[in-house]
Each structure stands twice: as C-alpha cells, then as structure tokens.
Amino acid sequence: MYKLLKNEHIKFRNSYINYLSLLAMLLPLALSLTVWYLRRDSFSVRGMYNWSGLINSLQLFYSLFLGAIIPSFIAVFSVYYEMQEKTFKNLLTTPYSRSQILIAKVIYSCTVIISINLVIWILTVIFGLLLGFNSSVGVVFNETLKLLLPNLATVLFVPIMLFLTIRFRSFLHGMLLSTICSILNFALLNNEKAFLFPWSIPSNIYLLLDTRVATNPLFPVISAGIVFSVFLVLSLFTFRRMDVNV
Amino acid sequence: MYAIEIENLSKSYNKVKAVDRLNMQVHEGAVYGLLGKNGAGKTTTIRMIMGLSRPDCGDICVFGRNIKIDRLWALANIGAIVETPGFYGNLTAKKNLEITADLRSIDFYRVDEVLDIVGLTDAATKQVKNFSTGMKQRLGIANALIHSPKILILDEPTNGLDPEGINQLRDFIKSLAQELKITVVLSSHILSEVEQLADYIGIIHNGTMVEQFRISDVGFNRQNYVLLEVDNHSDAIEVLAKMQLDFLQLDDHLRIFCDRDRNGQISRELINNDITVYNMSSIKKSLEDKFLHAVGHAI
Structure with a gap:
C-alpha cells in the first residue's frame, strides 16, 4: 500500500492538478484578507473586524461552493487521469489487488484535500493575527475551527466522485453533479434535515459550530460517515467488476 | 506443463x-x-x-x-x-x-x-x-x-x-x-x-x-502444388490421370497436388506426349493458405 501511495504522489506531484486546486482554494482567502485589510475601519465600526467576521466570509466560498468543487475535482482526476493517459491497464497488471489500488487513490485524494485545507487554515491563522485580531489561543482555535472542520468534512466527496468516474468512465458526471448539488445546497441551508444531503454536510457542520442550528452535532458526522462508507463500498464493487479498456 | x-x-x-x-x-x-x-x-x-x-x-x-x-x-x-x-x-x-x-x-x-x-x-x-x-x-x-x-x-x-x-x-x-x-x-x-x-x-x-x-x-517450406499452364489441357489431364496424380482443373491452368520430387517426372511425361509447357511453378504451402482454409472452414 505504501508503494501505491508513494507512486500516486509521484504521478500527481508533476501534474498541475494539485497546484491548481491549492491555488483555487487560496484565492478566496487572498480576496477576503485583502478586503478585510482595505476596509478594516468600516468593518470595525460594524463589529465585523474579528475572527468571526473573517471566517463567516470565508465560509461563504468554502462551505457553500469551492469546498465541494475542489475536492471533487481532485478525486475525479485521480481516476480520470489514469483513464486519459491509458495507464490503468499498467496499474492493474501490477501485482496489487484492485481494492488496494482504489483504496490508495482514496487515501491519497483525502490526504491532498486535508493538506490543502490545513494550509488554508494555517494561513488564515497567520494572516488573522497579522490583521490584529484577538490573539488568545482559545479564541483563535475556537473561531478558526469553524473553518477547518467543515472543510475537512469535504473528504466525504472522494468516494462519491470515484464511484461516478469509475461507473461512467467520464470526468463530466462527477463534476456536473458536484456543481449542481453545490447550488442546491443554498436552498437547504437552514433546513434542520440538511445533514441528510451530502453536499450540505460541511455547511451544516459550520452552522452547528456557529450555533446557528439546533441539530445534534453527531448527526452530520454520522451522515458523513455513512455516505463515505456506502460510496466507498460501491466504488470498490464497481471497480472490481469493471472491464478496463484504458 | x-x-x-x-x-x-x-x-x-x-x-x-x-x-x-x-x-x-x-x-x-x-x-x-x-x-x-x-x-x-x-x-x-x-x-x-x-x-x-x-x-x-x-x-x-x-x-x-x-x-x-x-x-x-x-x-x-x-x-x-x-x-x-x-x-x-x-x-x-x-x-x-x-x-x-x-x-x-x-x-x-x-x-x-x-x-x-x-x-x-x-x-x-x-x-x-x-x-x-x-x-x-x-x-x-x-x-x-x-x-x-x-x-x-x-x-x-x-x-x-x-x-x-x-x-x-x-x-x-x-x-x-x-x-x-x-x-x-x-x-x-x-x-x-x-x-x-x-x-x-x-x-x-x-x-x-x-x-x-x-x-x-x-512444413511451410514443402511444396503445396504445381501450377501448370499448357497448350492442350485435355491431353495434359489424360497424362496426369495416367500418372495417378491428384489435380484440379481451373480456367487457364492446372493445379497438381504432389511432392516436389515428382515434378521432373511430370515435365518429362508432358514433353514425351508433345504437350507444350508454358509455365510450371512449384507453389509452397503458405500460412495464408492455412489461415484462409481454417477461417473458411469456420465460416
């Protein structure tokens, strides 16, 4: 498994995908920080010049949109890249089982998504402190956790996207579904059962941490776990039975 | 194994x-x-x-x-x-x-x-x-x-x-x-x-x-048949029949199925019977024949 993971890294280290994903995730942060810096006086008057204000604005980008699109893109590409380059047959003729190969892709995609979000989180903390927000460890940790935890929950899209890409052998199905469902997520924002819809789980976690919804905190976590497990099993089943022409 | x-x-x-x-x-x-x-x-x-x-x-x-x-x-x-x-x-x-x-x-x-x-x-x-x-x-x-x-x-x-x-x-x-x-x-x-x-x-x-x-x-190097073109087909057929050879009559030539060592005998008999030989070629067995034969049978 270690060798499969190592080679996943070699393959994608030299591709533009992961850098592009990181760049896309950094853009809202850069934009927000610039706005916060330029309009700090106005925001101070309105009581928004603090961690809460910054995290709220960042979550508009992440939980509601990019948070689903970018992880989906990373997961879809980890399989689609092999199809595009016709390298799946090389991989499948090495002495590893199909399950090991797919699980390596799941772990690698999740690691990339987690790493990108940790980078975003660390940069947010650094720039928040530079902007002069409350530097008490407790406050910084509690507030920025509202950014980190929902973003980390986006790893649940990995098995969904892998399943769709393997099933339809296409880039489009997964990305299209992710985009449509991210838009649908807006309609479910304040719905108390929103955690049942996978694309609403990150924003539901954020709202929970922000104590703006009165849902049992375990519900979105359980829901994310179920979605992740079900689609992982479906992906493995489909992949094990798939005839590889690429 | x-x-x-x-x-x-x-x-x-x-x-x-x-x-x-x-x-x-x-x-x-x-x-x-x-x-x-x-x-x-x-x-x-x-x-x-x-x-x-x-x-x-x-x-x-x-x-x-x-x-x-x-x-x-x-x-x-x-x-x-x-x-x-x-x-x-x-x-x-x-x-x-x-x-x-x-x-x-x-x-x-x-x-x-x-x-x-x-x-x-x-x-x-x-x-x-x-x-x-x-x-x-x-x-x-x-x-x-x-x-x-x-x-x-x-x-x-x-x-x-x-x-x-x-x-x-x-x-x-x-x-x-x-x-x-x-x-x-x-x-x-x-x-x-x-x-x-x-x-x-x-x-x-x-x-x-x-x-x-x-x-x-x-034995692709062995002879498959002899391709024969002569002036008088009916006389040639008579000669070949007398020699008890297996042959096929086609429009403008004859195909004689025999081993290569009988080629000399065939040419001598034809000449002895005043038959003019225009062309006599030894055709080897080829994979193409074998392939077409196998595929043909499958059809």
Missing part, C-alpha cells in the same frame, strides 16, 4: 460473443502467434489473461495455476502490452519505468537495463508526451520487461512502427525467446509477421480457436 493454458473461455459484450469457448495452449519457452482478423477476439483474450476483463466462464492457467485463485502471482510472472501502451505524459521515460519498478519491488538499476535493451537510453530523460508512436511502443516493451517476466504478451506490437522499427522488434522478440527463454505470445492480424516469429500458431475466428499447430509440423 503449459506456460498458458486456456479452457472454454467465453466473454460477451451486450450479448455479442467476443470470445466463445476458446481453448489455447502455449508451450513454455515458445513464441506463440495468435492470429486472427480484426475483431476476432485476440485482444479480448489477452485482456482476460491479464485480468483486465472478467471472463463469463472458462479457466486460464499460468504455469498450471488458475488465475482466478492466483491472479497476483500470475501477474508477477507476465509482462504485457495490451493495445497501445499508456504512460504518464508529463513524466520522463525513466520516471515512468521507475514507477513500475517500484510497484513491482524491482531495483532501479533494472530501469537503465531495459531502456538499453529497447534502445531508449538517450531518450530516458525526455517527457513521454514528446515520444513518437514507435518510441512509446518500445517503452511499452521496456515496461513489460522490467520485472524479467517468464511470459511476455504483445498485442499487435508492430502497430504504428515503421518498417525499420518492425524489423528491429522482430529481431528483439527472437532474441528474447532464444537467449532469455521467455515465452512470448504475440497477437497480430499480419500473417507474415507471425510466420517469421512464431513456433506455434493459433488461428482465432469469431472468438473461437479454429486451429492450433506447430509451424515445423505443417
């Missing part, structure tokens, strides 16, 4: 049988030519040997071990190019091979060795996206050889190669079988290509193995 033994292998796509109860035996250390028209089922069979497609039914054994049970063991002993070889275009040739070497727990020095074998040492640090089809094909062979497999499967290996490349590949395959004692399975629809390389040939048609034979047993 056979290197590869296939029994009653079948595979359908949307109710169309791509492979139908196929049987095949590949002897260890031999070059086996899998011959068939496009769409005959060659690639589907290779896919199933490599575990890229699931058979509907049937068994594939590699050195006596069923791949349903020992798939990973079989894959560790087989190297293959299935259709066009695929590589990560943004990586160099060397890096691509290092990925395969690492996944198969092979030391990286072997990468340089196989690059040298296929003559790609100078292009080792070049990105694969800049490779020509022939270079990719050679890199595919290097990739298939990296773990020193006991069996090498090459699906239409000369596709996209220029005549010089085809020649080089032919010599290379011969050397693999002769010097390294690797069992080679070679699929092709080009008769001459298979004829020059293979020790054994399997003719596949409509997904079924219609004939399997050893080239040396068929």
Whole structure:
C-alpha cells in the first residue's frame, strides 16, 4: 500500500492538478484578507473586524461552493487521469489487488484535500493575527475551527466522485453533479434535515459550530460517515467488476 | 506443463460473443502467434489473461495455476502490452519505468537495463508526451520487461512502427525467446509477421480457436502444388490421370497436388506426349493458405 501511495504522489506531484486546486482554494482567502485589510475601519465600526467576521466570509466560498468543487475535482482526476493517459491497464497488471489500488487513490485524494485545507487554515491563522485580531489561543482555535472542520468534512466527496468516474468512465458526471448539488445546497441551508444531503454536510457542520442550528452535532458526522462508507463500498464493487479498456 | 493454458473461455459484450469457448495452449519457452482478423477476439483474450476483463466462464492457467485463485502471482510472472501502451505524459521515460519498478519491488538499476535493451537510453530523460508512436511502443516493451517476466504478451506490437522499427522488434522478440527463454505470445492480424516469429500458431475466428499447430509440423517450406499452364489441357489431364496424380482443373491452368520430387517426372511425361509447357511453378504451402482454409472452414 505504501508503494501505491508513494507512486500516486509521484504521478500527481508533476501534474498541475494539485497546484491548481491549492491555488483555487487560496484565492478566496487572498480576496477576503485583502478586503478585510482595505476596509478594516468600516468593518470595525460594524463589529465585523474579528475572527468571526473573517471566517463567516470565508465560509461563504468554502462551505457553500469551492469546498465541494475542489475536492471533487481532485478525486475525479485521480481516476480520470489514469483513464486519459491509458495507464490503468499498467496499474492493474501490477501485482496489487484492485481494492488496494482504489483504496490508495482514496487515501491519497483525502490526504491532498486535508493538506490543502490545513494550509488554508494555517494561513488564515497567520494572516488573522497579522490583521490584529484577538490573539488568545482559545479564541483563535475556537473561531478558526469553524473553518477547518467543515472543510475537512469535504473528504466525504472522494468516494462519491470515484464511484461516478469509475461507473461512467467520464470526468463530466462527477463534476456536473458536484456543481449542481453545490447550488442546491443554498436552498437547504437552514433546513434542520440538511445533514441528510451530502453536499450540505460541511455547511451544516459550520452552522452547528456557529450555533446557528439546533441539530445534534453527531448527526452530520454520522451522515458523513455513512455516505463515505456506502460510496466507498460501491466504488470498490464497481471497480472490481469493471472491464478496463484504458 | 503449459506456460498458458486456456479452457472454454467465453466473454460477451451486450450479448455479442467476443470470445466463445476458446481453448489455447502455449508451450513454455515458445513464441506463440495468435492470429486472427480484426475483431476476432485476440485482444479480448489477452485482456482476460491479464485480468483486465472478467471472463463469463472458462479457466486460464499460468504455469498450471488458475488465475482466478492466483491472479497476483500470475501477474508477477507476465509482462504485457495490451493495445497501445499508456504512460504518464508529463513524466520522463525513466520516471515512468521507475514507477513500475517500484510497484513491482524491482531495483532501479533494472530501469537503465531495459531502456538499453529497447534502445531508449538517450531518450530516458525526455517527457513521454514528446515520444513518437514507435518510441512509446518500445517503452511499452521496456515496461513489460522490467520485472524479467517468464511470459511476455504483445498485442499487435508492430502497430504504428515503421518498417525499420518492425524489423528491429522482430529481431528483439527472437532474441528474447532464444537467449532469455521467455515465452512470448504475440497477437497480430499480419500473417507474415507471425510466420517469421512464431513456433506455434493459433488461428482465432469469431472468438473461437479454429486451429492450433506447430509451424515445423505443417512444413511451410514443402511444396503445396504445381501450377501448370499448357497448350492442350485435355491431353495434359489424360497424362496426369495416367500418372495417378491428384489435380484440379481451373480456367487457364492446372493445379497438381504432389511432392516436389515428382515434378521432373511430370515435365518429362508432358514433353514425351508433345504437350507444350508454358509455365510450371512449384507453389509452397503458405500460412495464408492455412489461415484462409481454417477461417473458411469456420465460416
């Protein structure tokens, strides 16, 4: 498994995908920080010049949109890249089982998504402190956790996207579904059962941490776990039975 | 024990049988030519040997071990190019091979060795996206050889190669079988290509193995028939009948089926009977005849 993971890294280290994903995730942060810096006086008057204000604005980008699109893109590409380059047959003729190969892709995609979000989180903390927000460890940790935890929950899209890409052998199905469902997520924002819809789980976690919804905190976590497990099993089943022409 | 033994292998796509109860035996250390028209089922069979497609039914054994049970063991002993070889275009040739070497727990020095074998040492640090089809094909062979497999499967290996490349590949395959004692399975629809390389040939048609034979047993260098053009067909027929020869009368010539050592006797008898011989040619048995005969019977 270690060798499969190592080679996943070699393959994608030299591709533009992961850098592009990181760049896309950094853009809202850069934009927000610039706005916060330029309009700090106005925001101070309105009581928004603090961690809460910054995290709220960042979550508009992440939980509601990019948070689903970018992880989906990373997961879809980890399989689609092999199809595009016709390298799946090389991989499948090495002495590893199909399950090991797919699980390596799941772990690698999740690691990339987690790493990108940790980078975003660390940069947010650094720039928040530079902007002069409350530097008490407790406050910084509690507030920025509202950014980190929902973003980390986006790893649940990995098995969904892998399943769709393997099933339809296409880039489009997964990305299209992710985009449509991210838009649908807006309609479910304040719905108390929103955690049942996978694309609403990150924003539901954020709202929970922000104590703006009165849902049992375990519900979105359980829901994310179920979605992740079900689609992982479906992906493995489909992949094990798939005839590889690429 | 056979290197590869296939029994009653079948595979359908949307109710169309791509492979139908196929049987095949590949002897260890031999070059086996899998011959068939496009769409005959060659690639589907290779896919199933490599575990890229699931058979509907049937068994594939590699050195006596069923791949349903020992798939990973079989894959560790087989190297293959299935259709066009695929590589990560943004990586160099060397890096691509290092990925395969690492996944198969092979030391990286072997990468340089196989690059040298296929003559790609100078292009080792070049990105694969800049490779020509022939270079990719050679890199595919290097990739298939990296773990020193006991069996090498090459699906239409000369596709996209220029005549010089085809020649080089032919010599290379011969050397693999002769010097390294690797069992080679070679699929092709080009008769001459298979004829020059293979020790054994399997003719596949409509997904079924219609004939399997050893080239040396068929005797392609022996005479198949004598083509005869004369001024007087009826007199010639009379002479041939008297000689108790098996022959076929066609529009403008006669085909006499006999051994080469009777050719002199035939020409003497014809001349003794005042028959003018315009043309008398010895036609050897060819793989083409054999192939058309086998495929014709299958139809």
